[in-house]
Amino acid sequence: MSEVILNIKNLHVSVEGTKIIKGVDLTIKSGEIHAIMGRNGAGKSTLAHVLMGHPAYEITQGEIQYRGKPIEEYEVFERARAGMFLSFQYPASIPGVQVGNFLKKSVNNVRNVKVKARDFRKELNAAMEKLDMDKAFLSRYVNDGFSGGEKKRLEILQMMLLKPTLALLDETDSGLDIDALRLVAKGITETAEATGFLVITHYQRLLELIKPDFVHAMIDGKFVKSGGPELALKLEDQGYDWLEA
């Protein structure tokens, strides 16, 4: 039986006094892939950020439970240590911090053990090979001077290493060519089977590769329609106007 990882009830979120999310309900069980589609400004990224605990977003109503506990009980870093992961649309660069060192520290943080250097190296090599990433990546500074595609690949690499319980992917497919997209999809399917996914996207093409169990159409801070993969096709084909009537 699959566990309920995330349970959102009647969620309302504001940023600096502006209401962005206006009543969202969502349940994600382990192993499920949920996709959220919607226009820019619909509140998709806000949902991902509020789940991860970004300080600028205020929950004004409703509740979020992560693995049966109110999410406010976790600070941002505790959410990460409890198995939540956010793949950023625009990951921040950290000059002077090498990717290899950063990955190792992140893995140690999240697994709450000091992983042996040799074991880590092995795991890392295997994951990088799957994502077709060059070793030279490891000595570069985190996201510093990276192309858009390189940043996304690093996000997926982190996801593969951190093996989250709940993975939030914020437009990880945006701006990628088809080869990079395939690698991202591979990264998603390679991540632990028990992981629950919330995939935010504008495009059907990623969903073709990862086959979501549920698709939610988001307009003006609400899910206006939920369905299976066929909904994603219809949204890409017909846009969102038909949902606004």
Added chain:
Amino acid sequence: MNDEANNAVGDYQYGFHDPENATIRFDKGLSEQVVRDISNLKEEPEWMTEIRVKAYRHFVSRPMPDWGNCSMLESIKFDDVTYFLRSSKETANDWDDVPEDIKNTFNRLGIPEAEQKWLGGVTAQYESEAVYHSVREDLEEQGVIFLDMDAGLKEYPELVKQYFCSVIPYADNKFSALNTAVWSGGSFIYVPKGVHVEMPVQAYFRINAKNMGQFERTLIIADEGSSINYVEGCTAPTYSTDSLHSAVVELIAMEGAKIRYSTVQNWSANVYNLVTKRGIAHKNAVVEWVDGNIGSKLTMKYPSVILKGEGAHAEIISVAYAGAGQHQDAGAKVHHLAPNTTSNILSKSISKNGGRSSYRGLLKVNPKAHGCRSKVVCDALMLDADSRSDTYPTMEVSNSSADLEHEASVSKISGDQLFYLMSRGFSEEEAMGLIVNGFFEPFTRELPMEYAVELNKLLELEMEGAIG
């Protein structure tokens, strides 16, 4: 360390002190007689006594600098300083012969261990004089001279006479005059032609007594085509009264030679650190200063290079960390005297909890110095709104063929960076520590690994309690 000491010391992990067991301690305060007494006690040649006395007279007549942190400079009480303190009868070359309490200090600082692992030679100075000194046999066999400065003067008076004050005249500034008058300890190094000293040699300076003045004097001569990598570290206990550290370091790199001089200064926050460092680079020689200022109350230090010979190169990489009550007034100076000389200056500073860091730089290009290139980069990171960062760059360029670049930036840690790292399981303090270490990385990567690791730990410690 007992609780009381711990309370006094706070976060500064080297703030412990050991009992003061001085064998000779001069009364506090400075006079011509004190200068003569120091020279006498050390049985110095007359010419040295004369330079000391001249330097003393210059020190007395010379006004305080009217720039930098004038109010902090004016608060130095020269009459309260102890100018000479001998804590061990002789310089040992075996740790077993070092007085027990002093040995304990250096053990706690990890010096004997470092020596065994990765150093070519060590000198450890406690108060005014070296208490321990050793150099690897293979270096001695190659003719490398590595002594404490007092022994250097005794054993190689001619060599010392030739170069002492040749790069930094005693009248260069008020504090070079003070150092020349009362200097004691420091390192004397001569590397013969073509010899490359592969393992770094290290000097460690420790002030233990209250109101102590430490005035070490270092002279390094790298003969043609030779190279040496010298590393120094400094710490002191935390007292409520102030100590004074005023060193002079002179480097001479002959044709094709290379000298790298690395410092990690972590004095406690009650030490005035007023140091003059300058090197001369002859034809195709390289002088590199790698200079880290983490501790002290006030540091005023601008490592300089005089590019005297054609094709010479200067590299000055410095970082400064200014916490509460600290002012790091640091920088770099390069004089391009000869054609086709090049220089790189990289300065990085962090200010936190009301600390102040200043970059003060001078870049001078002589009319006859054609085809010179120089790049200056200054980056400041401010961790809060109470802190301060200033930049005072001066460029005096008298040759139009010079190719000069200057970049400066002031930045803050962004919320996006913190959120990103926290979403990867770093607490806010750990995230700040990582960002700060990353900011200093261009400096840290130049240090021997053991120093780099230590410095990173130190900065992480500084970030603890950073979140209000």
